Amino acid sequence: MSEALTKSQARNIFYGGSLFFLAVFVALTVHSHHYIVNKSTDSAGLTEAVARGKGIWEKHSCINCHTILGEGAYFAPEVGNVWVRYGGRDDPEGAREALKVWMQSQPSGVEGRRQMPQFNLTDQELNDLIDFLEWTSRIDTQGWPPNEAG
Amino acid sequence: MKYESQKVAYYYILAALILFAAQVTFGLVAGYIYVDPNFLSETLPFNRVRMVHTSSLIVWLLLGFFGAAYYLIPDEAERDIHSPLLAYVQLAILLIGGAGAVIGYLFGIHEGREFLEQPLWVKIGIVVAALIFLFNVTMTFLKGRKTAISNVLLLGLWGVALFFLFALYNPHNLGLDKLYWWYVVHIWVEGVWELVMAAILAYLMLKLTGVDREVIEKWLYVIVATALFSGLLGTGHHYYWIGTPAYWQWVGSVFSVLEVVPFFLMVIFVFAMVWKGGRDHPNKAALLWALGCATLAFFGAGVWGFMHTLSVINYYTHGTQVTAAHGHLAFFGAYVSLNLAIFTYAMPYLLGREPYNQVLNMVSFWLMSGGMAFMTFTLTFAGVVQTHLQRVNGEYFMDVQEQLHLFYLMRLGSGVVVVLGALVFIYAVLVPRSRELIAAQQPAE
Numbered sequence A: 001m002s003e004a005l006t007k008s009q010a011r012n013i014f015y016g017g018s019l020f021f022l023a024v025f026v027a028l029t030v031h032s033h034h035y036i037v038n039k040s041t042d043s044a045g046l047t048e049a050v051a052r053g054k055g056i057w058e059k060h061s062c063i064n065c066h067t068i069l070g071e072g073a074y075f076a077p078e079v080g081n082v083w084v085r086y087g088g089r090d091d092p093e094g095a096r097e098a099l100k101v102w103m104q105s106q107p108s109g110v111e112g113r114r115q116m117p118q119f120n121l122t123d124q125e126l127n128d129l130i131d132f133l134e135w136t137s138r139i140d141t142q143g144w145p146p147n148e149a150g
Numbered sequence B: 001m002k003y004e005s006q007k008v009a010y011y012y013i014l015a016a017l018i019l020f021a022a023q024v025t026f027g028l029v030a031g032y033i034y035v036d037p038n039f040l041s042e043t044l045p046f047n048r049v050r051m052v053h054t055s056s057l058i059v060w061l062l063l064g065f066f067g068a069a070y071y072l073i074p075d076e077a078e079r080d081i082h083s084p085l086l087a088y089v090q091l092a093i094l095l096i097g098g099a100g101a102v103i104g105y106l107f108g109i110h111e112g113r114e115f116l117e118q119p120l121w122v123k124i125g126i127v128v129a130a131l132i133f134l135f136n137v138t139m140t141f142l143k144g145r146k147t148a149i150s151n152v153l154l155l156g157l158w159g160v161a162l163f164f165l166f167a168l169y170n171p172h173n174l175g176l177d178k179l180y181w182w183y184v185v186h187i188w189v190e191g192v193w194e195l196v197m198a199a200i201l202a203y204l205m206l207k208l209t210g211v212d213r214e215v216i217e218k219w220l221y222v223i224v225a226t227a228l229f230s231g232l233l234g235t236g237h238h239y240y241w242i243g244t245p246a247y248w249q250w251v252g253s254v255f256s257v258l259e260v261v262p263f264f265l266m267v268i269f270v271f272a273m274v275w276k277g278g279r280d281h282p283n284k285a286a287l288l289w290a291l292g293c294a295t296l297a298f299f300g301a302g303v304w305g306f307m308h309t310l311s312v313i314n315y316y317t318h319g320t321q322v323t324a325a326h327g328h329l330a331f332f333g334a335y336v337s338l339n340l341a342i343f344t345y346a347m348p349y350l351l352g353r354e355p356y357n358q359v360l361n362m363v364s365f366w367l368m369s370g371g372m373a374f375m376t377f378t379l380t381f382a383g384v385v386q387t388h389l390q391r392v393n394g395e396y397f398m399d400v401q402e403q404l405h406l407f408y409l410m411r412l413g414s415g416v417v418v419v420l421g422a423l424v425f426i427y428a429v430l431v432p433r434s435r436e437l438i439a440a441q442q443p444a445e
């Protein structure tokens, strides 16, 4: 590397620049934090049930098969919009029932088809989980996913 | 090995290699389930297999970094490790935590955020182990000769511990959860781990090529500067669609494209040093891994990262097999190869002998690299087809997956080759034989 730059100059640029970019990043994070709480998610609607539902999602490690808002494993369908895919916007009761029946009838046992385990969730747990998925479907995701298929 | 206490590294490497074997074995099982989905579906569902696969990867890479630090810092500082005892205590904590986590996963005991599934007691164990480590190496560093290599390595490892603290914060709001989850996941692999990578590569170049330290360390600072300047705001490429503001589509796109720069510089750096250097170091296998590391990291992280990092493209590819393709080659190229390079370099010194089993070791390089490259191609093709059918045409996920069977079959084949390569590597490093498979040319009289 050229003689124009000495090692200690390079070091100082590294320290100074990194601190600068870290500060900008932290500032934007603070802004984004407020934006999430106040704008893009329904903080008021984040009920105890939704919080419990998130806990159930985590307890059974659903994310290691599914994706949620595009993040997770890529083995099973996206669930960030599963509420919408099941028609929950027009018929919430029907969608809730359909999702419950779906989860209760796993594993399908169909030969050659990916299997979802049976988690033996209680009715309350199923409701909490579905509340969480419904809440998630209302996050303002800048228009992602491109279509209902997720 | 100049200092007795460097021997600590040997046990870290051993532990890392055991987990490496577990990681690739479970990867193979996961790849098999893609092809034969009813396999183990009731006893060991896919999600548990995947948790073992990813968690053992992360833990063994960290064990490798710690081991590398315990080998390299005394050498750079020109003194023994502050407390070898503490280093062993740290290893014991990590082993108990690592084994506890893996066994727990098999029985469904875990937390539930991707990559951060370790139960709370294991997370706390990791923090304690990291604190012991930082105390131990920082003391060694402060009392000895301070070089840029050990300085950058330590900064990187301090960053690893600091950003891991965000793993302890799990808010109920999914958007916030994701915002800070990336503080661990992205800032590790595209921030502070790059400091570790650049420092270890610089050390290997210093030893293997004999180029002047001043030259190498200047490169080092330039590389890590470009890494953090781009990588911190580059986190924005994960803030496009999770409830974060729209400006991240600009910030994330611009800065994450610049993330290619440090990986490009690392390729130029290693090849330039070999070109410039006059030393004919006997450990050819370590040199192959070091050059391979920079090259494959450039493709896996740089090229395959660039492929889907612009928000207009990521809108369609986000969370498809394109992501899986990139994740595999990036981790392998950058951090698996880095560890295997430093293991290959350090083991002969730790055992007090000349480099051994170099041919086998190099065979394992080509098996693993070839296998991973092929795996990346198959997953990329699968991902492009998936993106078109699902994201453009709107066909349902499961229907699309059925059409990708052939790609998953080929992926499984490449996985077999990678596992084979890993086993050859482990054998080559752990079981010294007296003769090489192919004798080296003796220098002409």
Ligand code: HEM
Pocket (backbone or CB within 6 Å): A070, A071, A072, B114, B189, B190, B237, B238, B256, B257, B259, B260, B297, B300, B301, B302, B304, B305, B306, B308, B309, B310, B314, B317, B318, B319, B320, B323, B326, B327, B328, B330, B331, B334, B335
């Ligand atoms: C060695 C460094 C890197 C490693 C180990 C790595 C690894 C990964 C992994 C594992 C994921 C998936 C995370 C998840 O589960 O959601 C990911 C996602 C991603 N990476 Fe990297 N990466 C590296 C560097 C880069 C670079 C340099 C770029 C850009 C130039 C990049 C761009 C991306 C993007 C855009 C995603 C999100 C994909 C999506 O939307 O689904 N990565 N990376």
Ligand SMILES: [Fe+2]
Pocket (backbone or CB within 6 Å): B186, B190, B234, B235, B237, B238
């Ligand atoms: Fe990233």
